[in-house]
Amino acid sequence: MTQPEDRCVLAVDVGGTTIKGAVVDEDGRFRHSLVVPSQADDDPVKAVRSLCLRLRDDALALGVTPAAIGVVTPGIVDEVDGVVRYAANLRFRDVPLRALIGNDLGLPVAVGHDARAAGVAEAVAGAARGLDNFLLLPLGTGIAAAVVVHGMPVSGATASAGEVGHMPVYPGGEPCSCGQRGCLEVYASAGGLARRYARLGGTPGSDSRAIADAVATDPVARAVWDDATQALGTALATLTLTLDPARIVLGGGLADAGALFFDPVRDALRAALAWRNPPPVLRSAFGAQAAQVGAAVMARREAGLPVPDAWGAPELVPPVG
Structure with a gap:
């Protein structure tokens, strides 16, 4: 049986060039990361869904159980309904990300704007703490x-x-x-x-x-x-x-x-x-990974898990590259 300390959340930051995914443990440590092309000229929605499935499977292979997933994108994001209304760089228009990813993974899904998610990270454990x-x-x-x-x-x-x-x-x-x-x-x-x-x-x-x-x-x-x-x-x-x-x-x-x-x-x-x-x-304390850390915070809140002060602090997040 999975113990509470074996729980994790998944965090996904969708950009115009790449999609970054991470498995984040109870202490805010990045246990595993993925980066794939966003394929904005092909089918970016398919690319996002594929990465989320792969990330869930990787978490299970690590012996941790995802409690929720947070997915953030640029553009006009309806965080209440979980819909990306418009994202020019991704060619998203009225994409119901929460419903799509929730059906794919069977997990609670938090959908948010990448900049606002980055602000959440900086407020919890970064330069705006x-x-x-x-x-x-x-x-x-x-x-x-x-x-x-x-x-x-x-x-x-x-x-x-x-x-x-x-x-x-x-x-x-x-x-x-x-x-x-x-x-x-x-x-x-x-x-x-x-x-x-x-x-x-x-x-x-x-x-x-x-x-x-x-x-x-x-x-x-x-x-x-x-x-x-x-x-x-x-x-x-x-x-x-x-x-x-x-x-x-x-x-x-x-x-x-x-x-x-x-x-x-x-x-x-x-x-x-x-x-x-x-x-x-x-x-920024988190640099290029601020939105991803914010997505992890959002996922924990979506799952009803606590977010202690300084959770996900920069020293727990490996640098990009």
Whole structure:
């Protein structure tokens, strides 16, 4: 008979490029991880369901019994009904993930937004631990925000809260895939930075890390980097004036650049707030795995299991790669 300490939860983070899955034990340790292509150009729903089944079977092979699964995606996510209403990078529209995965696995399923899930992780055991009001912005393929107010992630009237990547920061600027111009995501997401760098004459195929490494010697890299940090600082000033967060947490690949990234972002934020002090801007404690840890927390709550303070702390989560 399975003892309580043999229980686990499954955590799945669906991205535009990859799907990351993990078996997470009672103490918040990652016992096993999987990464597969999301196959956004083929059948991403099938890819998600296949990984979830494989993850359940792997957990059973490890001798632990899944109590629930948490699955998080980008886009407009109806967390109450467990439906992804729209996710452009995944080509999801009205996908009933909770019903599909629940039928496949026979487990309770928590479905959530990846940025809000990352905010849950940072609040429980990361850079926003102990705070009731904060912002988390993971800077990845796109940009969304977890807006936490009075201890609760805000989803909004249409489950679209936090889509700050489409906040205009350069009115009349470069076109965005959403149909607007000058969106934050065009300039300050990892994907947008790479696209602008290549379009302006930089080395094709360079990612945000390569661009950061080239800032000191490559004028094109310096120009797109300066545009990105200025755009983000401007956006953070608007969010600060609107929401008055106690702290702003930044994650994703750009945050890995450390002071090269954080110093100009903080400077731009400070310069845009003439009459008040800016909130502290810190790096995510979990980095690229914040959403996955948040998915595990959501799964435990869905299963009625406790989530102690500091559960899933970063030292329990192995680094990516």
